[in-house]
Amino acid sequence: MTAAENTNLLFFTELVGLPVFDLKHRRIGRVRDAAVVPLIHPSRVDRILVGGGSAWLSVRYDQVAEISLRGIQLSNEKLYPYHSDEYMLRIQRDLLDQQIIDVNGRKVVRVNDVTLEISHNGSDSLNVLEVDVGVRSIFRRLAQGVIPSRMVRYLQSPIPPNSIRWEFCNIVEADPLRRLRLNISTDKLEKMHPADLADIVEELGRADREAIFEAIDSEVAADALSEIDPRMQASILESLEPEVAADIIDEMDPDQAAAALSELEAETSEEILDEMERDPVFEVRELLEYDFKTAGGMMTTEAIQLHEGLEIEAAVAQVREQADLIENTHVIFLTNGDGRVTGAVSLNRLLLAGPGTRLRDLAGDRLISIGPHAKEDRVTELFDKYNLLAMPVVDDDGTLVGVITADDVISVLRQK
Amino acid sequence: MIRDLFLRFRRQIMIFLAVLGPGFITAVVDNDSGGIYTYSQAGARWGYLPLWTLLPITIALIVTQEMCSRMGAVTGKGLSDLIREEFGLRMTFGIMILLVLANLTNIMAEFAGVATSLELFHVSKFISVPIAAVGVWFLAVKGNYQSVERIFLFACVIYITYVIAGVLVKPDWGEALIYSVRPRLMLDRDYITMLIAMVGTTIAPWMQFYLQAAVVEKGITAKEYRQSRVEVIVGCVLTSVIAFFIIVACAGAYRGHPTDITDASQAALALKPFGSYTFLLFSAGLLNASVFAACILPLSTAYSVCEGLGFESGVSRRWSEAPIFYWLYTLLIVVGAGVVIMPKFPLVQMILLSQVLNGMLLPFILIFMILLINKVYLMGEWKNPKFYNLVAWLTVIIVIGMTLALSGLTLRHPA
Numbered sequence: 020m021t022a023a024e025n026t027n028l029l030f031f032t033e034l035v036g037l038p039v040f041d042l043k044h045r046r047i048g049r050v051r052d053a054a055v056v057p058l059i060h061p062s063r064v065d066r067i068l069v070g071g072g073s074a075w076l077s078v079r080y081d082q083v084a085e086i087s088l089r090g091i092q093l094s095n096e097k098l099y100p101y102h103s104d105e106y107m108l109r110i111q112r113d114l115l116d117q118q119i120i121d122v123n124g125r126k127v128v129r130v131n132d133v134t135l136e137i138s139h140n141g142s143d144s145l146n147v148l149e150v151d152v153g154v155r156s157i158f159r160r161l162a163q164g165v166i167p168s169r170m171v172r173y174l175q176s177p178i179p180p181n182s183i184r185w186e187f188c189n190i191v192e193a194d195p196l197r198r199l200r201l202n203i204s205t206d207k208l209e210k211m212h213p214a215d216l217a218d219i220v221e222e223l224g225r226a227d228r229e230a231i232f233e234a235i236d237s238e239v240a241a242d243a244l245s246e247i248d249p250r251m252q253a254s255i256l257e258s259l260e261p262e263v264a265a266d267i268i269d270e271m272d273p274d275q276a277a278a279a280l281s282e283l284e285a286e287t288s289e290e291i292l293d294e295m296e297r298d299p300v301f302e303v304r305e306l307l308e309y310d311f312k313t314a315g316g317m318m319t320t321e322a323i324q325l326h327e328g329l330e331i332e333a334a335v336a337q338v339r340e341q342a343d344l345i346e347n348t349h350v351i352f353l354t355n356g357d358g359r360v361t362g363a364v365s366l367n368r369l370l371l372a373g374p375g376t377r378l379r380d381l382a383g384d385r386l387i388s389i390g391p392h393a394k395e396d397r398v399t400e401l402f403d404k405y406n407l408l409a410m411p412v413v414d415d416d417g418t419l420v421g422v423i424t425a426d427d428v429i430s431v432l433r434q435k
Numbered sequence: 436m437i438r439d440l441f442l443r444f445r446r447q448i449m450i451f452l453a454v455l456g457p458g459f460i461t462a463v464v465d466n467d468s469g470g471i472y473t474y475s476q477a478g479a480r481w482g483y484l485p486l487w488t489l490l491p492i493t494i495a496l497i498v499t500q501e502m503c504s505r506m507g508a509v510t511g512k513g514l515s516d517l518i519r520e521e522f523g524l525r526m527t528f529g530i531m532i533l534l535v536l537a538n539l540t541n542i543m544a545e546f547a548g549v550a551t552s553l554e555l556f557h558v559s560k561f562i563s564v565p566i567a568a569v570g571v572w573f574l575a576v577k578g579n580y581q582s583v584e585r586i587f588l589f590a591c592v593i594y595i596t597y598v599i600a601g602v603l604v605k606p607d608w609g610e611a612l613i614y615s616v617r618p619r620l621m622l623d624r625d626y627i628t629m630l631i632a633m634v635g636t637t638i639a640p641w642m643q644f645y646l647q648a649a650v651v652e653k654g655i656t657a658k659e660y661r662q663s664r665v666e667v668i669v670g671c672v673l674t675s676v677i678a679f680f681i682i683v684a685c686a687g688a689y690r691g692h693p694t695d696i697t698d699a700s701q702a703a704l705a706l707k708p709f710g711s712y713t714f715l716l717f718s719a720g721l722l723n724a725s726v727f728a729a730c731i732l733p734l735s736t737a738y739s740v741c742e743g744l745g746f747e748s749g750v751s752r753r754w755s756e757a758p759i760f761y762w763l764y765t766l767l768i769v770v771g772a773g774v775v776i777m778p779k780f781p782l783v784q785m786i787l788l789s790q791v792l793n794g795m796l797l798p799f800i801l802i803f804m805i806l807l808i809n810k811v812y813l814m815g816e817w818k819n820p821k822f823y824n825l826v827a828w829l830t831v832i833i834v835i836g837m838t839l840a841l842s843g844l845t846l847r848h849p850a
Contacts (some may be wrong), residue, residue, distance in 0.1 A: 116519050129745025131524065152745055160524045225511030225656070250654045257658070 029086065029145065031110055031133040032163040033171075038090040039069045039078070047071045047098075050091065053135075054107035055147060057202040062185050064135065064145035067091065068101050068109075075101035086143040088168050094142055105200050108190070110147075118223065119150065122207040123187040125215040127222040131156035134182060150188050153181025193226040195233065205235045213242030221247060229258040232267070241270030244279065253282035256291065265294030268303070272347060274319035274427065277306035281316075306421075314398050315391035317431065318412045318421030319347065327353040327361050327379040331372045338369070347426075349408040352419055353378050359417035362386050365408065388413045391420055395431050402428045447662070455666055456584050457649035458504055460731075461642050462496065462670030463591045466677055467728035468548025468699065469541070469786070471721055473636045474678050475702035477629050478685030480693050483607075483614040486682060488630055490615070492637050493675040498830045499801065500667045502808050502819070503643045507650030508660045509817045514647040514800075515743030517807050527743045533796045535763075538641050538736040540789030542771030545732065547782055548725030550775050551700040555718045561776055567726060568772035572765065575734045576750055584653075587730070593723040594677050596716040600706065601680030603713040604687035611683050628844055635841035638834050640796045643804065645735040648742075657817060684717065733771070737764040787845045794842030801831040 048071025056065040067078040076098040084094035132151040155178040280288040302320040309315025353362040362382030550560035741748035747757040
């Protein structure tokens with residue numbers, strides 16, 4: 020069934036301007052706007068705002084008897100004048116022409132129109148069904164009011180619709196108080212892949228972007244921030260309260276954190292570092308010492324180091340204990356008695372090793388490593404030549420100071 | 436102490452270099468093939484007399500450009516985004532239709548500039564225009580913004596050819612300087628038309644969209660805005676300096692025998708007696724200006740339209756993800772370049788039409804800009820101060836008046 024015949028659907032552009040009739044079928048005014056109150060119901064149109072005479076009247080959903088393209092028939096005449104209510108999400112004012120996030124399609128879209136569904140349940144009420152984007156809704160917006168609604172419906176039917184279901188929409192609201200009152204949650208955003216969230220955030224205006232980072236969970240924020248362009252990272256971090264920024268930086272990998280902080284002004288980054296927890300802050304400060312374009316600037320300080328003499332069972336047990344480091348770990352580094360790095364064992368070798376094997380016997384013949392002050396070009400060259408997944412960064416006396424992983428190398432190459 | 440000062444100075448320079456790009460490029464591209472023609476014509480026909488207009492033109496340019504870059508830096512949104520959010524879809528749609536038409540005719544003028552400048556070097560337009568079109572298309576689609584911006588900044592440097600050409604002609608500098616500050620009004624229809632054309636070609640609607648979008652794309656924030664403002668001002672002043680040298684070069688070339696020229700390439704030919712270098716520099720400058728503007732206009736148009744109407748946009752997307760963006764971009768280039776090599780196409784009328792369309796569009800855009808920049812919830816502490824509003828309104832009213840007058844003159848006396 021197409022929208023031309025579907026009488027259960029009402030577009031917001033059609034709703035605006037519909038005449039409203041009282042019990043004696045006298046016209047009291049025309050619809051000006053409609054509002055959802057998310058605290059009460061996520062999608063029901065709770066209020067219809069009617070302009071008649073000088074003031075606007077507010078019609079509650081249970082005061083309506085019938086809704087059709089001909090007009091709205093009321094069942095109750097006790098209407099109150101509309102006064103600005105901050106709990107209302109007004110479709111015309113707050114939604115139309117604004118940007119929202121399509122969580123499912125993972126992109127930012129601009130709202131052209133809203134599709135409402137009329138449910139006949141004794142008396143008629145409206146529910147927000149979809150947010151319309153694309154050519155069809157643009158046509159409808161332009162034609163509505165110029166030619167009759169039925170004609171608009173007929174003419175638009177050949178254009179393919181492009182809509183987003185209301186439950187997959189995330190409204191962007193920069194004002195934190197209003198966001199709270201409107202009950203706009205960020206769960207949907209938090210469930211997205213950080214890289215997708217990063218793409219979305221890059222597309223928004225500055226205020227909206229900062230609002231999202233202030234609202235979402237700091238762990239999600241950290242993952243997303245790592246994926247964002249460094250210059251934009253800096254502007255986001257600068258806009259946040261130092262404590263909020265510190266929480267986010269805390270959750271980032273030390274190398275990413277150092278990269279983000281190095282883009283900031285010294286004063287701001289010092290403020291954030293002061294707010295951070297003790298453990299990570301030490302590592303981040305250490306990393307900030309190195310030039311951005313050297314091995315030291317690329318590496319992270321998080322790595323698993325085990326003694327070369329360990330047997331496989333004990334080794335696996337120790338790896339389990341350091342489970343929080345496993346995400347970016349592809350290789351485990353072996354040390355001897357004086358803390359020098361002697362070899363590397365990849366995780367898959369560890370998996371396949373027979374019982375009783377010593378780590379020393381699993382390591383490759385030659386350990387490829389690099390000093391912290393080596394140039395980044397040298398690093399990428401070594402990764403390419405030896406097909407590495409990870410490379411240890413060691414200082415002059417041979418102790419491990421950090422690890423460079425393949426994704427660090429990819430980032431460097433991408434930026435060229 | 437001195438070291439401190441030095442460090443602070445160095446930091447300022449670093450920030451300036453980091454924000455360098457949008458304001459500079461926009462101002463310089465303003466001297467596109469149409470602009471060069473207007474200035475050449477002014478110099479060839481009236482000598483040094485029109486030079487005094489450059490000062491008020493610079494001020495008008497600075498006032499409008501500064502507002503756009505400020506809005507971009509503070510809101511982080513493009514001009515078409517803001518118009519859409521504040522003035523609704525219908526208004527945006529109307530403006531976008533006009534913008535596409537006006538820019539399309541501008542693009543035709545740029546490709547025509549490519550054709551005529553290369554014909555001076557005996558390259559057929561059937562070769563030059565298709566190559567330029569394909570090159571322009573690939574530059575934006577395959578390059579990334581940073582490298583493209585670097586190419587653009589380099590193209591800005593090529594404008595120096597006009598300065599050298601102006602010097603080689605050995606004009607009467609004393610006279611040139613006197614007329615730069617001494618306003619000269621004459622109740623001559625042609626003279627007034629020329630003055631209006633100079634103002635009218637200087638502030639074009641597309642520039643406001645391009646500049647604001649470029650500031651946003653570059654990620655310039657309110658914090659770095661001071662440096663960004665310096666960049667805008669330097670760019671605008673430089674643009675007028677280049678215009679000054681174009682006028683001076685043509686005034687020198689046609690000294691003693693003022694001529695009505697119909698084409699910028701005619702001015703280039705008139706420079707031949709002053710040495711082959713002068714001719715070469717002038718024509719190379721024209722080619723550069725045309726190609727440069729041809730690169731920016733289609734892309735800027737596609738971005739503005741898609742952002743205003745809510746279609747996906749950006750060269751980082753694939754064709755299937757942003758079809759309308761790519762189709763619009765491609766069509767603008769294909770049509771813009773196509774009509775230039777089409778025999779018997781009324782190109783001159785089209786270019787005149789572009790002036791009329793620009794004139795219709797500009798009042799809306801400038802007025803919207805002033806309304807937007809005075810909204811506290813958008814601009815906060817960066818909204819226009821009272822005095823600035825006065826200057827801005829005055830500028831806008833004069834520019835609108837001049838542009839409307841130019842459109843009117845074009846309609847009444849086509850060519």
